[in-house]
Amino acid sequence: MAHAAYVFDAYGTLFDVHAAVRRHADAIGPGGQQLSDIWRAKQLEYSWTRALMREWKDFWTLTEEALDHALERVPSADKSLRADLLDAYFKLDCYPEVPAVLKSLKAGGARVAILSNGSVAMLDSAVRNAALDMVIDDVFSVDALRTFKTDPAVYDMVTTAYRLYPDAVSFQSSNRWDVAGAKKFGFRTVWINRAGMPDEYRDLSPSLILPDLNGVG
Numbered sequence: 001m002a003h004a005a006y007v008f009d010a011y012g013t014l015f016d017v018h019a020a021v022r023r024h025a026d027a028i029g030p031g032g033q034q035l036s037d038i039w040r041a042k043q044l045e046y047s048w049t050r051a052l053m054r055e056w057k058d059f060w061t062l063t064e065e066a067l068d069h070a071l072e073r074v075p076s077a078d079k080s081l082r083a084d085l086l087d088a089y090f091k092l093d094c095y096p097e098v099p100a101v102l103k104s105l106k107a108g109g110a111r112v113a114i115l116s117n118g119s120v121a122m123l124d125s126a127v128r129n130a131a132l133d134m135v136i137d138d139v140f141s142v143d144a145l146r147t148f149k150t151d152p153a154v155y156d157m158v159t160t161a162y163r164l165y166p167d168a169v170s171f172q173s174s175n176r177w178d179v180a181g182a183k184k185f186g187f188r189t190v191w192i193n194r195a196g197m198p199d200e201y202r203d204l205s206p207s208l209i210l211p212d213l214n215g216v217g
Helices: 019-023 032-053 059-073 079-090 098-107 120-129 152-162 176-185
Strands: 005-008 111-116 138-141 169-173 188-192 208-210
Touching (some): 032 059, 059 079, 079 120, 098 111, 111 120, 111 152, 120 138, 152 169
Parallel strands (some): 005 111, 111 138
16 A cells, blocks of 8 residues: 555545535526535635634534525525525535545555544534445544644644654545645645646646546555
8 A cells, every 4th residue: 555544635525515406406496506616615715714814613604604605696596495405415425436445445454534624513424424434534624623724734633643744645635725735735645636627736736636536546
């Protein structure tokens, strides 16, 4: 096994952030994709803004606030679906290849963990819903630090807990900004470019770019 630990971002990497809206697509109507895109964009924007201001709110609260904003931006979407959408987000689907990839890494002797902006309750729910609780060794949530990625202290949670140098950790994320932060910290980084986006942060290039998790390791 090339690395002692394989650490994964959760949302967009293991779990499909658009699955919640897709689950209620018929009820939402033609504005569903716009709603989902705004919801995700604002969820992340709010985390960065809060981290820079040092004005903490947990990620679930930001997820709720981001959905409220998205519903205001997409007036064709029925606001009465709010509770259903939040419930679906709490139980997101994982991507199809995730269980097999994680099981293979664990069988090879590596530690397998999640490092996420998500709250403890969100992550526990997502892991259980996807039946990954027997594969994931540890779930690191920023709740312990009351800040968000890309603060270096977030990535340091892994190296401190595992008593590893950063280059012994392979970090996988679908978020290019997260990959940049992890690269700066010293992790080996793999960008899971599911959407086929152009590269950015070229001074902080990933070690590997993959279209999904197949090939990690």
